Amino acid sequence: MPRSNRGSGRTLVWAAVALAALAAFAFWLNFPQPHFVPAPLDPVRQLTDCPKTLRAFVPTNATEIPEVPSEGVPVEEKDRMVFRANMDACPCGCQLSLAACRINYPACRRSAEQLKKIVAEILAPQKVSPT
DSSP, X not given: OOOOSXXXXXXXXXXXXXXXXXXXXXXXXXXXXXXXXXXXXXXXXXXXXXXXXXXXXXXXXXXXXXXXXXXXOOHHHHHHHHHHHHHSBOTTSSOSBHHHHHHHOTTOXXXXXXXXXXXXXXXXXXXXXXX
């Protein structure tokens, strides 16, 4: 008995339809994306003063504070000075401790002035001469 070629023709049509459906599905999954370009890198601008924020003050636990004039302060008093710098808020309004403000924003003049006052308070009782 002779074989009919009708079945193989239908199979080819169904295979072509299935391939077209798969191609359409693949195109739908990988739809052309917009061409994103990275933003240009601008130099980081230095803040002249600390940013003012509405966050709540949280004491810090810094163990060293940069650029503090602590010459002449005894070792026992340095710990007290660092403790106060961690517990006192910076008067500039950034809501950071004096230590954190000094570390994060070294250009802040108010934290530097306040730390100088703390050092002066610590050194003041030691400068009293016996009479």
